[in-house]
Amino acid sequence: MLGMFVASLSQTIVGPAMPRIVAELGGMDHYSWIATAAMLVSAVAVPIVGKLSDIFGRRWFYLGGLAVFMVGSILAGLSTNFWFLVFARAVQGLGMGTLMPLSQTIIGDIIPPRQRGKYQGIMGAVFGVTSVAGPLIGGVITDSFGWRWLFYLTLPLGIIAFFVIFKFLHLGHTPRKVKLDWLGMLTLAPGLVIGLLATSWGGTSYAWSSPTIIIMYVVAAVLLTAFVFIELRAEEPLLPIGLLGRPIIGLSILAAFAISVAMFGAIIYIPVYAQGVMGVNATNSGAILIPLSLAMIVLSIISGLLISRFGRYKEIMLTGLVVLVVGYWLLTRVSYGDSQWHLTLAMVVIGIGLGLAMQVYTLVVQNAVKQTELGIATAAVQFFRNVGSTVGIAVLGTVMSSHMADDIAAQMKTLDPKTLAGVQQQMQGSGSASLESSVLDPAALSKLPAPVADAIRAGMGDAMHSVFLTALPFVIAALVLSLFIKQLPLRSTIQAREAATTTGSIPAFVDDGHYIEPTDAEALAGTTEQARAADAESTEGTAPRAGRHRGTPVDGTAEEATDAGRSHRTGDEHTPSHRADVSGDGGEDSSQR
Secondary structure, three states: HHHHHHHHHHHHHOOHHHHHHHHHHOOOOOOOOOHHHHHHHHHHHHHHHHHHHHHHOOOOHHHHHHHHHHHHHHHHHHOOHHHHHHHHHHHHHHHHHHHHHHHHHHHHHOOOOOHHHHHHHHHHHHHHHHHOOOOOOOHHHHOOOOOHHHHOOOOHHHHHHHHHHHHOOOOOOOOOOOOOOHHHHHHHHHHHHHHHHHHEOOOOOOOOOOHHHHHHHHHHHHHHHHHHHHHHOOOOOOOHHHHOOOOOOOHHHHHHHHHHHHHHHHHHHHHHHHHHHHOOHHHHHHHOOOOHHHHHOOOOOOOOHHHHOOOOOOHHHHHHHHHHHHHHHHHOOOOOOHHHHHHHHHHHHHHHHHHHHOOHHHHHHHHHOOHHHHHHHHHHHHHHHHHHHHHHHHHHHHHHHHHHHHHHHHHHHOOOOHHHHHHHHOOOOOOOHHHHOOOHHHHHOOOOOOHHHHHHHHHHHHHHHHHHHHHHHHHHHHHHHOOOOOOOOOOOOOOOOOOOOOOOOOOEEEEOOOEEOOOOHHHHHHHHHHHHHHHHHHHHOOOOOOOOOOEEOOOOOOOEEHHHHHOOOOEEEEOOOOOOOOOOOOOOOOOOO
């Protein structure tokens, strides 16, 4: 979690320093590349690292991700020109794309799903803490020491995390020789980069109908289509298409994508509303999201504890989505002239909904897959969240820019003609375009007559209403998709019933096509002889019972397994062990069969 905290903090701490960075290094025309570079590389790295960690183990990939991230931070702090900083942020993005999914995957390796909810809740709280602390710390450090120290700040935490993980994190891993899916990597990586770049540039750097954007989308579609066909035929696919086709996993990923689109609609554009419509200055705009973040932190922890306590997640997830729909509806009702409490109430409700629902989808997916698929399944959720954030920022930004000029112009028409004529003369005949550009500039607005400034803010409020209204259907879609996600019992063991795993250390046993979970992990984690000795000792002096079965361990030798192996003792001897089915698709548990 410390490694994920470092990566998450680096995403939010730089925001307040962006104007100063660009002022010193130049590059105002390519301002967004500082964030886009890290986002693109991270998005590409997530699925590749997730799959490779399933094959080769997680520990060294995680340590490598930390090292790469720290190297990127050092390079960013030493940057002497804009494009070198963009390169350094891309290096950081590679580290982020490794740390983010593997942090959650490692939790899945060592914590059973039944107890994993509380840890997923804490991880959700980590994102909330960094979203609050990052901008505040970033502003203080930039003003006190300079923007370069923003990148150096994470180095001590990264070094501590590196040595703690190196010393104490030792995950069992069974090496296996596989043919890497190089063709899949070579088509997925450029396809994602080109597609995400087109989405980021559309409506900002280029018009959506421009030949550049259209060609980029066509090329991305061709590459990603080729990737799908390659994956269907690959011996060891980078992203198993069948995995995404499982109802529980596919619905969860789509719902997580939709929530991510809407969430960034709040995180990115609520501060814009606060500055442009309510007149909050830039210094305080970074703190405007604190009510949302605090609500998300508290409810993430509470929801995780409730899931671990009761072993059920769907009710909590659906409750959170209903609350989220209400929150976004409240956000669409906020208009120019309302007090800040109207906005604060909407943010608190949205934070509660995000806290209850956002992190649950990772748990749902992890509980429905085999241990050998844990890395790529977790990475798939994180990847589609990254894509959702990119799509959300691009689509909602296009809505804002396309409505702002017309809405401000409509409000200006309500002014007295003499006042409007005087303003137009004052703006040297530049018309509403210059008025539009002054909406986030307090100095420019202060020079305008009060009725004109009010009209500009009212027009901006109308444009932001369209933005929030556009985000609402995505939340509703997430709710509808989640209604069809099947509630599976959360396993009380780390391993799903499957053949020998690549990441775990406990062998599985099979009986007439049905896998049996071992009851004594320590005895069964070793050799077949140890397992046989443990079994003989547990039954010494007792007569054979009807409940005993002849099983076959994964190495193919005959093995005795008691029917006690069909349950896992979690402190309650009557609590059955809930297990995923052989396919890993999370079918019915044995008590329902």
